Amino acid sequence: MLVNVRCIIATAIILISNAAFAELHITDATVRLLPPSVPNTSAYFSLQNTGDENITLVGAQAGIANKAELHNHIMHGDVMRMEKQDTIVVPAGERVDFTPGGLHMMLFGLIKPLKKDQIVTLSLLTDDGQQISFDAVVASPNKHSHH
Ligand SMILES: [Cu+2]
Numbered sequence: 418m419l420v421n422v423r424c425i426i427a428t429a430i431i432l433i434s435n436a437a438f439a440e441l442h443i444t445d446a447t448v449r450l451l452p453p454s455v456p457n458t459s460a461y462f463s464l465q466n467t468g469d470e471n472i473t474l475v476g477a478q479a480g481i482a483n484k485a486e487l488h489n490h491i492m493h494g495d496v497m498r499m500e501k502q503d504t505i506v507v508p509a510g511e512r513v514d515f516t517p518g519g520l521h522m523m524l525f526g527l528i529k530p531l532k533k534d535q536i537v538t539l540s541l542l543t544d545d546g547q548q549i550s551f552d553a554v555v556a557s558p559n560k561h562s563h564h
Pocket of ligand 1 (some may be wrong): 459488497499500521522523
Protein backbone atom coordinates (compact mmCIF):
# COMPACT_ATOMS: atom_id res chain seq x y z
CA MET A 418 0.00 0.00 0.00
CA LEU A 419 2.85 2.36 0.91
CA VAL A 420 4.49 1.57 -2.41
CA ASN A 421 1.31 2.48 -4.26
CA VAL A 422 1.09 5.86 -2.55
CA ARG A 423 4.70 6.63 -3.49
CA CYS A 424 3.95 5.65 -7.03
CA ILE A 425 1.01 8.04 -7.20
CA ILE A 426 3.13 10.88 -5.81
CA ALA A 427 5.83 10.23 -8.40
CA THR A 428 3.24 10.27 -11.18
CA ALA A 429 1.83 13.55 -9.89
CA ILE A 430 5.26 15.16 -9.95
CA ILE A 431 5.80 14.05 -13.56
CA LEU A 432 2.42 15.51 -14.54
CA ILE A 433 3.27 18.84 -12.90
CA SER A 434 6.62 19.08 -14.68
CA ASN A 435 4.98 18.23 -18.01
CA ALA A 436 2.44 20.98 -17.47
CA ALA A 437 5.27 23.53 -17.33
CA PHE A 438 6.27 22.60 -20.89
CA ALA A 439 2.80 23.42 -22.14
CA GLU A 440 3.10 27.01 -20.98
CA LEU A 441 5.16 27.92 -24.02
CA HIS A 442 3.19 27.58 -27.24
CA ILE A 443 5.37 27.59 -30.32
CA THR A 444 3.77 28.26 -33.71
CA ASP A 445 4.79 29.13 -37.29
CA ALA A 446 8.23 27.58 -36.91
CA THR A 447 10.27 27.74 -40.09
CA VAL A 448 13.90 27.23 -41.03
CA ARG A 449 15.15 29.39 -43.87
CA LEU A 450 16.13 27.42 -46.96
CA LEU A 451 19.34 28.80 -48.44
CA PRO A 452 21.54 27.52 -51.29
CA PRO A 453 23.38 24.30 -50.27
CA SER A 454 26.72 26.16 -50.38
CA VAL A 455 25.67 28.33 -47.39
CA PRO A 456 26.69 26.52 -44.18
CA ASN A 457 24.56 28.56 -41.76
CA THR A 458 20.89 29.51 -41.61
CA SER A 459 18.32 30.72 -39.13
CA ALA A 460 14.95 29.70 -37.73
CA TYR A 461 11.91 31.82 -36.96
CA PHE A 462 8.84 31.14 -34.81
CA SER A 463 6.32 32.69 -32.45
CA LEU A 464 6.42 32.04 -28.71
CA GLN A 465 3.31 32.50 -26.59
CA ASN A 466 3.74 32.21 -22.84
CA THR A 467 0.34 31.05 -21.60
CA GLY A 468 1.53 30.63 -18.01
CA ASP A 469 1.69 33.16 -15.20
CA GLU A 470 5.47 33.07 -14.81
CA ASN A 471 8.13 34.53 -17.07
CA ILE A 472 10.05 32.01 -19.15
CA THR A 473 13.75 32.72 -19.61
CA LEU A 474 15.45 31.14 -22.62
CA VAL A 475 19.17 30.54 -22.23
CA GLY A 476 20.06 28.64 -25.38
CA ALA A 477 19.08 26.51 -28.33
CA GLN A 478 19.83 23.09 -29.79
CA ALA A 479 19.28 21.55 -33.21
CA GLY A 480 20.30 18.13 -34.47
CA ILE A 481 20.62 19.53 -38.01
CA ALA A 482 23.46 21.91 -37.11
CA ASN A 483 26.76 21.80 -35.24
CA LYS A 484 25.72 24.72 -33.07
CA ALA A 485 22.54 26.69 -32.38
CA GLU A 486 22.37 30.11 -30.71
CA LEU A 487 19.77 32.71 -29.87
CA HIS A 488 20.46 35.89 -31.81
CA ASN A 489 19.08 39.36 -32.25
CA HIS A 490 19.70 42.07 -34.81
CA ILE A 491 21.01 45.17 -33.11
CA MET A 492 21.69 48.57 -34.69
CA HIS A 493 25.20 49.92 -34.15
CA GLY A 494 24.99 53.43 -35.53
CA ASP A 495 23.87 52.80 -39.09
CA VAL A 496 24.98 49.19 -39.17
CA MET A 497 22.68 46.28 -38.38
CA ARG A 498 24.56 43.42 -36.77
CA MET A 499 23.61 40.05 -35.32
CA GLU A 500 24.45 39.45 -31.69
CA LYS A 501 24.21 36.36 -29.57
CA GLN A 502 21.71 36.69 -26.73
CA ASP A 503 22.58 34.96 -23.46
CA THR A 504 18.98 35.22 -22.26
CA ILE A 505 15.63 36.05 -23.86
CA VAL A 506 12.65 36.50 -21.55
CA VAL A 507 9.14 35.62 -22.70
CA PRO A 508 7.02 37.50 -20.14
CA ALA A 509 4.04 35.77 -18.52
CA GLY A 510 0.98 35.97 -20.77
CA GLU A 511 2.90 37.61 -23.60
CA ARG A 512 4.09 36.71 -27.06
CA VAL A 513 7.59 37.06 -28.49
CA ASP A 514 8.11 36.69 -32.24
CA PHE A 515 11.34 35.53 -33.82
CA THR A 516 11.26 37.14 -37.27
CA PRO A 517 13.68 38.07 -40.08
CA GLY A 518 15.53 41.22 -39.05
CA GLY A 519 14.83 40.62 -35.36
CA LEU A 520 15.23 37.74 -32.95
CA HIS A 521 16.17 34.42 -34.55
CA MET A 522 17.64 31.04 -33.80
CA MET A 523 21.00 30.89 -35.55
CA LEU A 524 22.04 27.49 -36.93
CA PHE A 525 25.77 27.18 -37.52
CA GLY A 526 27.28 24.40 -39.63
CA LEU A 527 24.41 22.47 -41.17
CA ILE A 528 25.25 18.78 -41.08
CA LYS A 529 23.35 18.03 -44.32
CA PRO A 530 21.88 20.40 -46.91
CA LEU A 531 18.25 21.13 -46.07
CA LYS A 532 15.40 20.32 -48.42
CA LYS A 533 12.26 22.36 -48.99
CA ASP A 534 9.31 21.21 -46.80
CA GLN A 535 11.60 19.03 -44.68
CA ILE A 536 10.48 18.81 -41.03
CA VAL A 537 13.28 19.36 -38.52
CA THR A 538 13.33 19.35 -34.73
CA LEU A 539 14.58 22.41 -32.85
CA SER A 540 14.89 22.91 -29.10
CA LEU A 541 14.87 25.87 -26.76
CA LEU A 542 16.62 25.63 -23.39
CA THR A 543 15.28 27.42 -20.33
CA ASP A 544 17.06 28.68 -17.22
CA ASP A 545 15.32 26.03 -15.10
CA GLY A 546 16.83 23.23 -17.18
CA GLN A 547 13.94 22.42 -19.52
CA GLN A 548 14.50 21.50 -23.13
CA ILE A 549 11.43 22.46 -25.18
CA SER A 550 11.46 20.69 -28.54
CA PHE A 551 9.27 21.49 -31.52
CA ASP A 552 9.03 20.85 -35.25
CA ALA A 553 9.88 23.42 -37.88
CA VAL A 554 9.37 23.27 -41.63
CA VAL A 555 12.12 24.20 -44.07
CA ALA A 556 10.89 26.97 -46.36
CA SER A 557 12.38 29.47 -48.78
CA PRO A 558 12.48 33.02 -47.37
CA ASN A 559 9.89 34.49 -49.75
CA LYS A 560 7.21 31.95 -48.98
CA HIS A 561 7.02 32.89 -45.32
CA SER A 562 7.60 36.60 -45.55
CA HIS A 563 5.53 38.60 -43.08
CA HIS A 564 2.84 40.98 -44.21
CU1 LIG B 1 22.22 35.23 -36.29
